[in-house]
Amino acid sequence: MKFDVIVIGGGSAGYVAGSVIARNGKSVAVIEKEKFGGVCVRSGCVPSIFLYDVSFFLSRLTEIGNYKGLSIKVDPDDIFASRNNLVEYLSEAGKKLVENSGGATFLGEAKINGSIIEVEGEKLEYDNLIIASGSSPSLPRIKGVENGLTEDQAVNLNHIPKELIVVGGGFAGTEIAQFYARLGSTVTLVTKGRILKDVSDDARTIVRDSLEWDGVTVRENCEPVYQDRELLKTTCGEFRGEVVYATGRRPNFPTGLESLHIEANCNGIKVDKSMRTSNPKVWAIGDVVDKERKVAHSAMMEGYISSLSILGRDVRVDYTVVPQVVYTDPQVAVVGRPREVKRVSKFPLGASTRAIIHGIKEGYVKLGVDDEGKICYGEVVSQYAEEIINIIALAIKAQMKAEDLALLPLVHPSVSEGVSNAAKALFNLDVDVFKDSNGA
Numbered sequence: 116m117k118f119d120v121i122v123i124g125g126g127s128a129g130y131v132a133g134s135v136i137a138r139n140g141k142s143v144a145v146i147e148k149e150k151f152g153g154v155c156v157r158s159g160c161v162p163s164i165f166l167y168d169v170s171f172f173l174s175r176l177t178e179i180g181n182y183k184g185l186s187i188k189v190d191p192d193d194i195f196a197s198r199n200n201l202v203e204y205l206s207e208a209g210k211k212l213v214e215n216s217g218g219a220t221f222l223g224e225a226k227i228n229g230s231i232i233e234v235e236g237e238k239l240e241y242d243n244l245i246i247a248s249g250s251s252p253s254l255p256r257i258k259g260v261e262n263g264l265t266e267d268q269a270v271n272l273n274h275i276p277k278e279l280i281v282v283g284g285g286f287a288g289t290e291i292a293q294f295y296a297r298l299g300s301t302v303t304l305v306t307k308g309r310i311l312k313d314v315s316d317d318a319r320t321i322v323r324d325s326l327e328w329d330g331v332t333v334r335e336n337c338e339p340v341y342q343d344r345e346l347l348k349t350t351c352g353e354f355r356g357e358v359v360y361a362t363g364r365r366p367n368f369p370t371g372l373e374s375l376h377i378e379a380n381c382n383g384i385k386v387d388k389s390m391r392t393s394n395p396k397v398w399a400i401g402d403v404v405d406k407e408r409k410v411a412h413s414a415m416m417e418g419y420i421s422s423l424s425i426l427g428r429d430v431r432v433d434y435t436v437v438p439q440v441v442y443t444d445p446q447v448a449v450v451g452r453p454r455e456v457k458r459v460s461k462f463p464l465g466a467s468t469r470a471i472i473h474g475i476k477e478g479y480v481k482l483g484v485d486d487e488g489k490i491c492y493g494e495v496v497s498q499y500a501e502e503i504i505n506i507i508a509l510a511i512k513a514q515m516k517a518e519d520l521a522l523l524p525l526v527h528p529s530v531s532e533g534v535s536n537a538a539k540a541l542f543n544l545d546v547d548v549f550k551d552s553n554g555a
């Protein structure tokens with residue numbers, strides 16, 4: 116059987132690419148070895164944010180209710196069954212979307228043999244190949260590590276661990292530590308350097324305080340030495356409990372990749388701006404690519420870029436406006452080019468009318484402008500950071516001047532008007548903020 120395009124992997128990157136190719140009248144097959152949806156749907160964003168939501172409601176609804184004069188009592192019910200149903204629904208949707216667009220789907224492991232792709236004994240040929248095979252957890256090389264859980268497994272547990280040790284203070288590890296603590300686990304978070312090393316000190320301090328408020332014991336500058344069932348020996352002491360390793364990921368290279376003679380290294384496959392590899396018939400997208408921020412929305416963007424490029428369009432990937440969100444409470448979101456920042460402004464959400472109505476006390480919107488006065492960076496710490504950061508992403512992409520943003524009448528009262536208030540601060544127009552006696 117021959118297809119115009121074969122896509123290996125039915126995750127965030129693969130289902131987008133397959134659907135776009137099919138909608139444009141080309142024959143396409145998307146091959147998935149487990150279930151459609153990939154990590155984001157099955158063991159990443161979706162189950163993780165579902166548990167984040169549950170833990171948020173459990174921990175904060177009573178408090179928010181009290182603030183608003185309501186008496187609310189929240190108890191956990193069948194949270195894991197609800198999560199499993201949602202994951203199954205979205206996974207099935209990924210497959211159906213490809214088929215609805217006119218694409219063929221195959222279940223089984225794709226093995227590459229030059230211009231032939233083998234799946235479950237069938238031999239498929241292609242004109243163009245897209246590799247969207249994603250990534251898998253990368254575990255530390257310590258004795259007994261096989262007794263622990265990966266981050267993918269941790270978000271799919273069907274019980275609340277009594278005691279949990281999370282190794283790795285990056286995005287996933289910090290999120291897992293907080294939501295299980297809020298669900299009732301006694302959590303220790305152990306990390307090599309500092310937690311959330313890629314975010315600013317301002318944001319890290321707020322998240323750290325929040326973790327401590329939730330009862331998470333944070334042990335920084337600490338590394339695991341060995342695991343003996345539920346005992347983890349580390350450089351900063353011994354801890355007991357179920358152990359989760361959230362210690363990074365490695366690309367999934369399909370069997371036979373070497374037969375394509377494409378350039379790759381241990382971080383992934385090398386591509387140009389249209390996601391094409393060093394082999395002109397082969398594209399690579401998503402977590403399997405050698406790039407910095409491996410998130411679902413960049414994987415999806417690359418799905419569009421690669422498929423449009425195969426369809427003959429001159430489109431290029433732009434990584435300068437890929438927001439990243441840490442789903443802790445409060446959330447931390449960043450976007451843009453921090454190295455180009457010449458001036459910074461910050462609007463505290465404690466001065467936002469809508470935030471005050473909500474009962475949000477902490478958090479801020481921070482903006483960075485470049486030497487031409489254009490917005491080039493944004494950082495938001497807030498319950499709504501995941502939404503607010505998208506506005507800043509748009510402003511950066513549109514090369515918006517800070518002054519134009521300052522005078523933009525965003526909805527009042529809304530938390531997101533903090534974006535234009537942060538821009539106002541650059542021109543001493545942030546009239547909602549109390550100044551100290553020096554006017555500073």
Ligand SMILES: Cc1cc2nc3c(=O)[nH]c(=O)nc-3n(C[C@H](O)[C@H](O)[C@H](O)COP(=O)(O)OP(=O)(O)OC[C@H]3O[C@@H](n4cnc5c(N)ncnc54)[C@H](O)[C@@H]3O)c2cc1C
Pocket residue numbers: 123124125126127128129146147148149150151152153154155156158159160161163164223224225226247248249250266267270287367369370400401402403409410411412413414442
């Ligand atoms: C705990 C956790 C939380 C996360 N939270 C977020 C978040 O909130 N927001 C965000 O943007 N990102 C998040 N991510 C990252 C996000 O999940 C990934 O960036 C995204 O899933 C990458 O998509 P992909 O299509 O490249 O790869 P994947 O989702 O890994 O999909 C690849 C697919 O290819 C299949 N496959 C592999 N090899 C073969 C083969 N040989 N034959 C056939 N099929 C094959 C796999 O089974 C898989 O289904 C999170 C990740 C984790 C682990």
